[in-house]
Amino acid sequence: MLKFRSSALRPAAVLLSPAAAPAAAAAAQPRVRLSTGPQQEHRTFYEFRTYCVRPDQNAAFLKLTNEKIHLRTAHSELIGYWSVEYGGLNKVFHIWKYDSYSQRAAVRAALSQDPVWLSEYISRAIPMLTSQDNEVVYLLPWSQLQRPPQEGGVYELVSFQMRPGGPAVWGNAFQAAVSAHDAPGYGKLMGAFHSEFGVLNRVHALWWFESADQRAEVRHKAHTDARVVAAVRNSVLHLDSQDNKLMFPCPFSPLK
Incomplete structure (x- = not known):
């Protein structure tokens, strides 16, 4: 919510000179404070991780992760794990859920002391990454x-770099644009997220489609849908840049 602050009213007996009047009038105008909007109500957060894999090790890395991911999920909850197909080659993207920062710190500490995790996965996986x-x-x-x-579809992660100001400035327009696409005949929104650590003023929409071809059909349909076009037009006024990745879920991914 935008907050406003007005200058205190001067006593009626105080007269302003003509030269001072414009400055005083400007000072009396409401001032918009840039804000990130309401405080975060829920402690639960998600960690987005992106790994770049050496091209000659991509298949080996995915095979190793498939075999050993249970060592990692014994410590905290994996939401999804994907291989990027379009929008960045030889990359994997995964999402982890935490109930608090102290829980994440405890998980990281436990992993650093887990000899099986370190010897059977980390020591073998790290040389495969760039x-x-x-x-x-x-x-x-x-x-x-x-x-x-249903299972068997593809996912798209769309990342938007919004202009500074936070959801108080662009939140409603962004929600309207995303909601316009989350409708029958379009993709299925899996979740919309905003950044807390990393690049700020960034929001992400994670979508599911039956196939890459269905996603292409949806894009063409959106270009001729007046409802979608209007919502997107209002949102892009607050947008600096965006990028997207089409991703295939790995066999061990909870979301697939």
């Missing part, structure tokens, strides 16, 4: 984490 990146995100207040209507 980089790792993470981001802490929360579900937007109006979004819930969903499951796909």
Whole structure:
């Protein structure tokens, strides 16, 4: 919610000179404070992790992770694990759920002392990677984490870099644009998230489609849907950039 602050009224007996009047009038105008909006009500957050894999090790990395992921999920909840097909080659993207920052700290500490995890996975996986990146995100207040209507589809992660100001400035327009696409005949929204650590003023929409071809058909349909076009037009006024990735769920991914 935008907050406003007005200057205190001067006593009626005080007269302003003509030169001072414009400045005083400007000072009396409401001032918009940039804010991230309401405080986060839920402690639960999600960690987005993106790993870049050496091209010659991609298949080996996925095979190793498939065999050993149970060592990691014994410590905390895995939401989904995907291989990026379009929008970045030789990358994997995964989402982990935590109830609090102290829980995550405890999980990381336990993993660092887990000899089986270290010897059977970490020591073998790290040489296969070229980089790792993470981001802490929360579900937007109006979004819930969903499951796909069926298995066997594809996922799209769309990331939007919004202009500074936070949800208080662009939240309603963004919600309207995403909701316009989350309708019968379009994709299925799995969750909408905003960043807390990482690049700020970033929001993500995770979508599910029956197939890559169905996703292409939906895109063409959206371009001629006046309802969708109007909602998107209002949202892009607050947008600096965006990118997307089409991803295939791994066999061990809870979301698939």
